[in-house]
Amino acid sequence: MKIIILKFGGTSVGSLNRIKKVCKIIISYIKKNYKVVVVSSAMSGVTNDLIKKSNQISNNFPNSEKDVLLSVGEQISCALIAGKLNEMGYTSRSWMAWQIPILTDGAHSASRIIKIKRTKIINYIKGGGIPVITGFQGININNRITTLERGGTDASAIMCAKFFNANKCIIYTDVDGVFTTDPNLLNSAKKIKEISYDEMLEMASLGSKVMQPAAIQDARLNKIEVDVRSSFNKKKGTTIKRRNKIFNSNVIRGISFTKNDAKITLIGVKDKPGVAANIFKPLYQNSVNVDMVVQNISASGKETDLTFTIKLDDLLKTKKLINSNKKIKYKKILINKNVSKVSIVGVGMITTPGVTYRMFKALAEKNINIEVISTSEIKISVLIDKKYLKKSVEILHKEFNLNSTQ
Numbered sequence: 001m002k003i004i005i006l007k008f009g010g011t012s013v014g015s016l017n018r019i020k021k022v023c024k025i026i027i028s029y030i031k032k033n034y035k036v037v038v039v040s041s042a043m044s045g046v047t048n049d050l051i052k053k054s055n056q057i058s059n060n061f062p063n064s065e066k067d068v069l070l071s072v073g074e075q076i077s078c079a080l081i082a083g084k085l086n087e088m089g090y091t092s093r094s095w096m097a098w099q100i101p102i103l104t105d106g107a108h109s110a111s112r113i114i115k116i117k118r119t120k121i122i123n124y125i126k127g128g129g130i131p132v133i134t135g136f137q138g139i140n141i142n143n144r145i146t147t148l149e150r151g152g153t154d155a156s157a158i159m160c161a162k163f164f165n166a167n168k169c170i171i172y173t174d175v176d177g178v179f180t181t182d183p184n185l186l187n188s189a190k191k192i193k194e195i196s197y198d199e200m201l202e203m204a205s206l207g208s209k210v211m212q213p214a215a216i217q218d219a220r221l222n223k224i225e226v227d228v229r230s231s232f233n234k235k236k237g238t239t240i241k242r243r244n245k246i247f248n249s250n251v252i253r254g255i256s257f258t259k260n261d262a263k264i265t266l267i268g269v270k271d272k273p274g275v276a277a278n279i280f281k282p283l284y285q286n287s288v289n290v291d292m293v294v295q296n297i298s299a300s301g302k303e304t305d306l307t308f309t310i311k312l313d314d315l316l317k318t319k320k321l322i323n324s325n326k327k328i329k330y331k332k333i334l335i336n337k338n339v340s341k342v343s344i345v346g347v348g349m350i351t352t353p354g355v356t357y358r359m360f361k362a363l364a365e366k367n368i369n370i371e372v373i374s375t376s377e378i379k380i381s382v383l384i385d386k387k388y389l390k391k392s393v394e395i396l397h398k399e400f401n402l403n404s405t406q
Contacts, residue, residue, distance in 0.1 A: 003125070003166040004034040007135065007157035010044035011174035012231035013077045022231060023084045025172070026130065030090070034167075035125040038132040039160055040081060041153040042073025063108035067137070067147045071097075074134035074153070082132045092130040095121070097137045097145070102156070104138035104146045111146040112214065113138055113155060116163035133160065154215030162222045169224055171211060172231040177238030178203070178210050180402040181255040181393055188394075188403045192253060193236075196243035199253050199345050202379045206256035206343040216240065243347050251348035251355060252400035255393055258341045260312040261291070263371065263383060266322070268331030271297060271304040278327040279306065286321060288314045292341070292374040292383060307372060309383060312337060339371065340389040343381040344396055350377055362399040368392055 006026060013019050029036050050069050054061040078094035085092035100120055104111035121131050135153025140146050148155050154171060161169040175183075176191055178200065183189040195203075197220035204213040210228055219226050219240060229237025269275055280290055292309045310318055315337070322333065349355040359380055363370060368391065372383035384392055397403060 001126070002034050003037060003164050004029055005037050005039060005157050005161045005164070005166045005169040007039045007153060007169070007171045008041065008077075008081075008231060009153065009171070009173045010041045010047070012172050013040055013042075013081070014044035016080070018231070019077070019080050019084060022081060022172075023088060025231060026081075026085065027088065027090065030130070036130050037121065037125065037160055037164060037166070038078075038081060038130065039135045039153060039157040040074060040077045040132060041135055042070075043077050046073040046076065047150075064144055067108050068145050070147055071134065071137045071145050074136055078132040078134050082130075085130055085132075090130055091128055092132060093124075095131050095133045097134050097156075098139040098143075100133070102133075102138040102159075104140050104148070106146070108144070109147055110149050111138060111140065112148065113159040113218075116159055118163050121164060149212070149214065151209075151212035151215070154212040155218055158215050158218040158222070158224055158226070161224045162218070166224075168227070169219075170227045170229065172229060173210065174230060174232065175210060175228075176230045176233070176235050177228050178208070178240075178254070180253070181397060182208070182257070185257075185390055186393055186397060188397060190402065190404070192238050194239045194241060195253060196347055197240060198243060198378055199347055200240050202343070202345045202376070203254050203256045206341070206345065206379065206381065207258040208254070208256045211240075250346065250401060251352045252344045252346035252396075252402065253348075254345050255396055255400075255402065256343045256345060257389060257393060259386065259389065261309050261339050261341055261383070262312045262315045262318075263307060263309050263336040263339045264318065264322075265305060265307040265334040265336075266328075266330040266332075267305050267334065268303050269306050270329060271302055275304075275328060276306065278325070279322070280308075282321045282325055283310075283318060286317060288318055288321070292372045292381065294372050309339070309341070309372065338386045339383050340386045341381050341383050342389065342392045342396065343379050344400065345379045346400075347378050349380075356380055358399060359396060362395050363392060366391065366395055368395075 082092040082094045103115040105114045135156035137147050178192045179189040181189045201216045226240040294307045296305045368388045370382045374381040
């Protein structure tokens with residue numbers, strides 16, 4: 001029995017006409033003798049509207065009730081898909097996560113799937129049915145509906161592939177695949193035919209929005225190859241797979257960037273053990289994600305300047321937490337909202353010397369100053385003035401030969 005998981009994103013099911021096209025895609029796989037399991041997101045805009053309603057009715061809307069509210073979006077799209085498939089002469093029904101069930105662990109609005117009971121779905125597809133499963137959600141040990149963070153339908157599809165032993169998992173979205181950088185910013189961006197889990201995970205974590213990072217991590221851990229392609233055309237997409245199955249001569253595979261960063265510098269912090277921990281502990285406790293960090297020690301060795309970046313949306317919260325933190329002392333706080341992070345990603349840099357030099361030299365030759373640097377085994381990130389974002393991406397795209405076919 002050949003099982004294929006087809007996941008459709010919000011834009012793919014964003015209107016009734018698009019849902020009709022989705023149904024034709026589903027039927028095309030049925031005609032290829034696949035047993036199809038569909039996993040759907042909410043129609044585009046629906047989840048945002050539901051979040052808006054929760055904020056309007058209460059300033060302190062409980063996450064447990066927000067999960068119940070947001071789960072409605074996927075129920076709508078799944079029912080519409082199943083209804084249309086039935087009209088086309090196929091047996092289909094919607095399946096809510098709690099009916100299967102899809103079991104989750106973790107906090108409300110940020111859960112992870114730990115198990116999917118397969119019996120009901122396997123029996124249904126053996127009988128010729130096409131199950132249409134609500135993505136983005138599950139049920140916890142207390143029989144409460146949970147959600148998987150925004151973009152969580154990707155993770156739902158990956159875990160369905162795992163627990164149903166699927167031969168394939170295809171993520172249908174509004175883009176043709178994974179590109180060397182955002183084609184909306186750079187016209188010369190090229191589609192990547194194959195990319196490793198590690199590279200894709202870094203790119204997603206650094207700003208590429210093609211797939212949810214947690215879903216890529218699940219795919220890597222469970223060795224599930226994933227195809228990413230558009231539901232609006234029949235072009236081949238991008239395959240995400242193990243790095244030892246990919247043959248590509250490019251050292252750098254892609255460039256990611258973010259636009260919603262803020263840089264905070266604390267001037268004159270006492271240089272002694274535990275100070276950094278005291279600064280970052282309240283941020284961690286209040287779900288503020290600290291990204292890049294750099295520390296400069298003064299000549300006297302008694303004081304330091306500590307710089308770090310956060311999401312712009314967390315700036316007000318972070319300022320309040322720092323100002324109310326009685327465990328730290330500093331002379332001045334500097335805040336810069338006009339910064340962007342640009343990152344180059346590629347497993348090739350593990351064995352290729354000089355990548356850092358080439359990146360820094362290319363930016364310096366165009367008088368683009370680097371404010372903060374962060375590195376890992378397969379990525380280098382720099383913080384720059386936001387006005388140079390497009391120019392920086394163009395320079396690096398050319399420097400690392402990404403303008404050629406991938």
